[in-house]
Amino acid sequence: MKIEILVSDDKKSLSISVDDGPQAPVENFILLTKEGDRTRNLVFGSAENVGRLLYGLYVNSWRFDERGMRDILELVADDIHDIRDKREEASQETIRRIM
Secondary structure, three states, X not given: OOEEEEEOOOOXXXXXXXXXXXXXXXXXXXXXXXXOOEEEEEEEOOHHHHHHHHHHHHHHHHHOOOHXXXXXXXXXXXXXXXXXXXXXXXXXXXXXXXX
């Protein structure tokens, strides 16, 4: 299978072609890759829709009993919450020092 993602010159629109088929516009897209020591993270679309894509991946990992993916997504979600809480605590501490 050949998947081709085409980015417009102004980088405001994407389209996808599968097996040299016709191009179809893409409204939301997440690409996470690792090539050796290099990573590529391309996210296109609104934050809300991209969030729905990630949540859909999580729901499908439950539906299809993909325990490894489900467990990793849960660990990542926990880490994100921990970092957010630490950032909020630091912000509150900064506010207290300034006052």
